[in-house]
Each structure stands twice: as structure tokens, then as C-alpha cells.
Amino acid sequence: MALKFCPLFSGSDGNCTFVGTDNTNILIDAGGSGKQILCALEEIGVDPKDIDALIVTHEHSDHVKGAGVISRKLDIPIYATDGTWYAMSIGGISPSNTKVISSGEPFVINDMVFTPFDISHDALEPVGIHIRAGDLTAAIATDMGFATEDVRDYISDADVLLLEANYDEEMLRQGSYSYPLKKRILSDKGHLCNDEAGRLVSSIAEGRLKKLYLGHLSQENNNPVLAYKTVKRIVHELCKVDVQKELMMEVALRYRVSSMTKLEK
Ligand SMILES: [Zn+2]
Numbered sequence: 001m002a003l004k005f006c007p008l009f010s011g012s013d014g015n016c017t018f019v020g021t022d023n024t025n026i027l028i029d030a031g032g033s034g035k036q037i038l039c040a041l042e043e044i045g046v047d048p049k050d051i052d053a054l055i056v057t058h059e060h061s062d063h064v065k066g067a068g069v070i071s072r073k074l075d076i077p078i079y080a081t082d083g084t085w086y087a088m089s090i091g092g093i094s095p096s097n098t099k100v101i102s103s104g105e106p107f108v109i110n111d112m113v114f115t116p117f118d119i120s121h122d123a124l125e126p127v128g129i130h131i132r133a134g135d136l137t138a139a140i141a142t143d144m145g146f147a148t149e150d151v152r153d154y155i156s157d158a159d160v161l162l163l164e165a166n167y168d169e170e171m172l173r174q175g176s177y178s179y180p181l182k183k184r185i186l187s188d189k190g191h192l193c194n195d196e197a198g199r200l201v202s203s204i205a206e207g208r209l210k211k212l213y214l215g216h217l218s219q220e221n222n223n224p225v226l227a228y229k230t231v232k233r234i235v236h237e238l239c240k241v242d243v244q245k246e247l248m249m250e251v252a253l254r255y256r257v258s259s260m261t262k263l264e265k
Pocket residue numbers: 058060121123143
């Protein structure tokens with residue numbers, strides 16, 4: 001069994017991740033134009049016709065911009081929570097392509113099992129996604145003001161993890177954002193900062209985590225080098241795990257395809 005995982009683009013402007021096995025190809029979020037998503041698939045060598053489904057984590061435009069187009073063009077189902085279906089505006093989707101999922105309830109697509117879990121974010125019913133393919137696991141946890149115990153549990157057995165490292169606290173506080181926007185980002189329902197990402201990784205790094213992508217970086221209040229260095233330092237301080245020797249880590253690219261992780265077991 002193989003598990004493939006590749007962030008196609010990641011950041012406050014748009015998010016889309018590919019996950020798959022040898023038989024299944026899934027997109028998680030479609031926060032770009034249809035063209036951008038199709039180009040990214042071409043780049044990783046996946047025929048769009050082979051995409052089986054799209055899973056949407058929540059209704060914010062950086063996650064759903066291309067969802068309607070992609071579903072209609074490829075005739076694939078969209079899986080989203082009730083709240084997300086209610087809140088997202090993506091145009092008409094046929095009933096047969098409308099699939100409702102619930103936090104804590106696993107659902108199966110071919111040989112993969114997906115379990116949505118609650119995240120603390122200012123959307124109607126947002127979720128992170130735990131992914132299982134045979135004995136291999138992955139998780140996506142972005143868009144969260146803080147990591148609950150529940151989130152920690154769901155990501156703790158991941159072989160591959162895409163985790164939010166949205167902002168550097170000092171850059172955000174000193175930066176040009178308006179006070180209400182700063183308050184929103186810093187709140188429990190906003191986004192995760194580099195330090196918190198580092199602490200969260202430290203709490204699971206001695207488990208089975210093999211590959212970590214830092215993602216959903218703010219353009220304005222973070223940069224890839226700072227996010228990488230901060231998380232590496234905190235992980236080393238708190239649990240002595242040496243990033244790059246014992247744990248592969250990279251920052252998911254904002255507008256381009258990141259490297260594909262393929263695990264086999
Ligand atoms: Zn969001």
C-alpha cells in the first residue's frame with residue numbers, strides 16, 4: 001500500500017492538497033482557480049479525470065474558490081460538513097455530487113478512510129482531516145486559533161502532517177493589519193502562529209511522524225525561513241528531535257506544487 005501526499009499550493013491566498021494511493025486520487029480544498037488546480041495536477045502527473053473526490057474543510061474562499069468549477073468540470077463529489085455546505089457559495093452542485101460529512105465520523109472513498117475532526121476557527125463548521133490508507137496515515141490541520149486536545153489526538157499518529165504556521169507573533173503585532181484583523185488572527189478562532197506550531201509538533205514528534213509540511217503561511221506576517229527556523233528551534237528545545245535528521249520538514253509553497261511524499265508499507 002502506498003500513501004501519496006502533496007500540497008499543490010498553500011497560504012492565505014489559496015489552499016489545495018492532493019492525497020492518494022495507487023488506486024485513489026483525492027483533492028482536499030480547492031482554494032484556487034480551476035485552471036490553477038488543473039495545472040498543479042498536471043505538474044504532479046495526475047490526470048484530472050482520475051480524481052475521485054474533493055473534500056472541503058470550510059467555506060472560506062481560500063479553500064473553496066475553485067470547488068464548484070472542479071466538481072462540475074470533473075463530475076466529482078464534494079464532501080463537506082452541513083455547516084460548510086450551508087455557508088459556501090460555489091454555484092449549483094448536483095445532488096449525487098453533494099456528500100455530507102460529520103466531525104468524528106470516518107467515511108470511505110475506495111481504499112482510503114477519512115475522518116473529519118473539529119478545529120477552532122471562525123467558520124460555521126470547519127474541520128481538519130485525518131487520512132488513512134492501510135497502515136499509513138496523514139493529517140491536515142490548518143486554520144485554527146489553537147490546537148485543542150482533540151486536534152492533538154487526531155494528528156498524533158500521522159506519518160505525514162500538513163500543519164498551519166500562519167504568522168510570527170511579533171511581525172503580526174508590529175505589522176500594518178488593522179486592529180480588528182490582528183485581533184481576529186490572534187484569537188482562539190483565528191490562525192496558528194509559528195511558536196504554537198512548534199510546540200504542537202514537539203508534543204508528537206517522538207511518535208511516528210516522518211514528514212512535516214508547514215503551511216497556510218501569511219504573506220504579510222510570516223516568511224518561509226522564519227517559520228522553518230522557529231519550528232526547528234522549538235522542536236529541538238522541547239523534545240531534542242533534530243529536524244532534517246530525524247524528521248523531514250519543509251514549508252509548503254504558496255503558489256507552486258511542493259514536493260510529493262510517497263510512503264509505502
Ligand atoms: Zn479559514
